[in-house]
Amino acid sequence: MPETDWTPPSRIDESGLRVTVTNEGTTHSVVVDLTALPGSPELRRELANALATKTGPTGTWKRVAVVENIAWCLETFTAHLAENGIVSIAALTPGAWNAYRLHLDERFAPKTATHILSKVVGLLRVSPLLPDAMAPALRMRQYHNFKTDPQPTYKVEDFEAIQKAAQHAVHAAARRITANSALLAKQGDPSLSPEQAQRAAALQTLLDNDGYLHSRSNLDVFAALGATTQYPNVIRGKTYMKASGLITEARAALFLTPAEATACAALLICHEGYNYSVVHNLTVPDRAATAADTQDAYRTPTDKPRRGKAGRHQTDILVDDGEESVGRAIRWIREATEPARRYLADRGTPTDRLLLYWPQRSLGPASGIPDYVRDTARTWWPEGVPKPGNWAMLHRTHVTRIRRRPEHHSRRTFVNEYLLLDQAAREEANGVIRQGLESALRPAVSRLAIRIVPSDTDVPEDSDTAVASCADYDHHPRTGVRCDESFLMCLRCDNAKAGPRHVKRIVLLHDALANLRSAIDSETWEERFQGHYLDLVAFLRNKLTEDEIGEARRQGTDEDRRIIEALLRGEYDRR
Structure with a gap:
């Protein structure tokens, strides 16, 4: 244990303008750089200190996603203070604050202005330099429910088609990766056929080279891994084989592709109705005991910080009782991502994240749901179904059209944020109300x-x-x-x-x-x-x-x- 007077190392660099923020319970981190913000250096350092406090052990911002656009949110604030000659949080006045709010109202839509205000207010409240006179001004209502129009959902038949397509993609990936992982474990076994031995050696070469293989000197490795697709790259009239496509195909022998990672996310949302952040941050589930010896079950912890300290952590028991079950989906995803966890652990960066994949232009596996979801999802998305990879729409469809009851929310949230904003539910409720009124x-x-x-x-x-x-x-x-x-x-x-x-x-x-x-x-x-x-x-x-x-x-x-x-x-x- 550390000494009683031990203090953790500062997450602010020597310039005082860059803050490292790490996801709670993981090693995933980003550096928030406030160097380019307008305004005085003193003000920017004060905001950096506030950000370190807000994202620290006693703060409430525990995820990288919360601060991803914080610099953009602060830009209008620091620029406005600079224009009005305010160089420190200590010099901020209610009048200047109200003028800033009016400035936001003129420049941004209400939802965007409220988002910016929430970030700025969050930092100001933890700054010890904030004048006492500012407290009432910051308590003015900042949040509004802008969702009044019906929110879109998929048709039930489209939802079912998405789930089926995602299941097919995840199952195929799990079969491929588990087979190759088992083959790699048997490398050197004399019982392997020449083709199997060659493939096992190719898999080891892939790992030894950290997933990067030079296209010309490793054509035999690519061939052994099934990476033979020709990717033309025309330079000065001559056609060459494009290395990036072959490398991506080779990596897929042991690691999920971004498209397959989106299929994993979609399958979990279809089964359990998780929202984006829950799926993005899922950790590897443990095995759980079941009444039936023939069934496997997985204890899956979920974390929703907006529920508050008392309700943010929840554990689901997901039973594997066949290929159509969520337990089987968890099993496939866990098996398909296990080689990525071993790879990271062997290189000194262990992780317990469930979703791991290897992006095309990356030096190693990444965790969570990939960016550019709509593009990556198109490879497996069912034909004719609109809006590929729309997680909010998929989540809302599960809640309002499939389960039709609160699961991961309170009854109030279920009614106000889902049922009352669902067009089909509105029409159905209006019909029931009309019938009741007529009666x-x-x-x-x-x-x-x-x-x-x-x-x-x-x-x-x-x-x-x-x-x-x-x-x-x-x-x-x-x-x-x-x-x-x-x-x-x-x-x-x-x-x-x-x-x-x-x-x-x-x-x-x-x-x-x-x-x-x-x-x-x-x-x-x-x-x-x-x-x-x-x-x-x-x-x-x-x-x-x-x-x-x-x-x-x-x-x-x-x-x-x-x-x-x-x-x-x-x-x-x-x-």
């Missing part, structure tokens, strides 16, 4: 008895209730005695008539009950107001047009609103 309105329509008269002169004012004119207050149509019911019952009464002065109050009563609905508990609503609200909806739908409703609402006066408020408070009951 609830049928009794209300049948009991609606109030009659509309064209003019207020047709009904005397001295017979008015809160929402109607009563033809015979002393003789209730059903009881024959003096009426003692709430004025809310007027819409069901044969004695009730509504002139224009009453219609506007009925519209205002409808609006008041609609607002009241969200302010009281469901039990009170159903017991006291739901039936009357349905009466009002039935009246408006069956007796008035949209234009008439709008005009009545505009004609409502303060006195009309006072009468409606008194009615809902019960001031007219049993008078």
Whole structure:
């Protein structure tokens, strides 16, 4: 163990402007360079220190992906401060901050401006130089839900075609790599045939040369590994064999190609509905015990930092019960990437990442989901299915069209971020709502008895209730005695008539009950107001047009609103 006074080495270089950021739990790191930012050197060093704190042991930015565009986000901030003569975080004022926010609003779309602000605010809050007066300004709401339009999903049949194509590509890669890995392990075995011995030697040569083979001097190695495709490279009228294509084919004997890595990612998303970051950072699963001795299972840890400390880590048990199962997919991917993990471990850079592949122009295997996904996915993507490699669309389709229940999110997130933004789910929900409303309105329509008269002169004012004119207050149509019911019952009464002065109050009563609905508990609503609200909806739908409703609402006066408020408070009951 280190000494008690031991401090970890600084992740900021000697210039004070470059910060090394490492993924939590892995060795994958990037260097964030703030050298080219506008503004004073002092300000840039302060931001670099804040970035080191934010990405350090006590910070909340634990992934390289969080800081990949941080320099771009800070560029507008440092430029704005430089233009206003501010050279340090300590000199920042609420006025300057608000001016910067207005500058972003003018220059960027709301979503982009909010993204930039979130990064800048995150760094400023951890800086010890931030003035106390800035705290209220930074607490101003920065985040908004910009997703209101329906989000696209694949058709179910297209989703199934993607899963099938990805499964075929992953299975083929696993068979190829495991066969070659087993052959390499038997190198020197006298039981190997001459062809097998030659291929095993070629595989060893590939590893000995760190995956790079000179095309002219290793044609026999390429041939033994099946890398024989001619890649023409025309120079000055002469055609040469292009080395990069042959090398890529040769490496594929033991390592996944970028296209196959995207197929692995797609297959996991199709099976489990993982989002991009979860798949990108998956580690090698452990074997798990199962009730059936004939089944394998894998304990797969997932990490979603946005869930917070209490809920970010989760473990899935994925059972291998056949070629169509997610457990079998995990097994294939694990076997196909094992040679890459051994290769990295032998060279002093061990990793536990699940997804490993060898990019075309790279000196070694890379981890996670490859860049340029849409181009690499085209090699296995099913023909006729649009948008190859759209992970968000694939993830959303799994959540909303396949599983249709929350799995890796809360119920609230599932409803707000998925169901309510899914066009098909919206249409289906609207249909159910319409059916439910029609069903609830049928009794209300049948009991609606109030009659509309064209003019207020047709009904005397001295017979008015809160929402109607009563033809015979002393003789209730059903009881024959003096009426003692709430004025809310007027819409069901044969004695009730509504002139224009009453219609506007009925519209205002409808609006008041609609607002009241969200302010009281469901039990009170159903017991006291739901039936009357349905009466009002039935009246408006069956007796008035949209234009008439709008005009009545505009004609409502303060006195009309006072009468409606008194009615809902019960001031007219049993008078």
